[in-house]
Amino acid sequence: MSVTLDGQTIFDEQGLMISIGSPSRAVQERAVAGLDGVLSIDLGTRSRQIRQTGTLRAASRAAMRVRVGAIARFIDGRTHTLATADGETLANLRMDNFKKVAEYPGGPGVVADYEITYTQLGGYGDAA
Numbered sequence: 001m002s003v004t005l006d007g008q009t010i011f012d013e014q015g016l017m018i019s020i021g022s023p024s025r026a027v028q029e030r031a032v033a034g035l036d037g038v039l040s041i042d043l044g045t046r047s048r049q050i051r052q053t054g055t056l057r058a059a060s061r062a063a064m065r066v067r068v069g070a071i072a073r074f075i076d077g078r079t080h081t082l083a084t085a086d087g088e089t090l091a092n093l094r095m096d097n098f099k100k101v102a103e104y105p106g107g108p109g110v111v112a113d114y115e116i117t118y119t120q121l122g123g124y125g126d127a128a
Helices: 061-072
Strands: 017-020 025-031 038-045 048-058 080-083 089-106 109-120
Touching: 048 061, 048 089, 061 089, 061 109
Parallel strands: none
Antiparallel strands: 017 048, 025 038, 048 109, 080 089, 089 109
């Protein structure tokens, strides 16, 4: 099984790492007359950050630009689903940032290291 984003195999798996951040909770705190302290109201689970790093390979710099463009098109404000090679599915992901860290010659073509930052918008439950 390969790593896919919305069912599209756009990533190379060699060196690919996904790190899942801790979910956050929203809380509202209010002072209440006659109460020593504050009233804390739990508003539930909110988003969490997911970071993906890896390496892309292409036959030429032009082919690398096409690959990078195909990934960058997912920075569209919509939610996406990332399926990992070990069968884990991360839904409700908004791609916030795609950064090509380095590009260098490698083997018969070009290699680029990259980093993607996603925000997983609530509704992920036990999928972590």
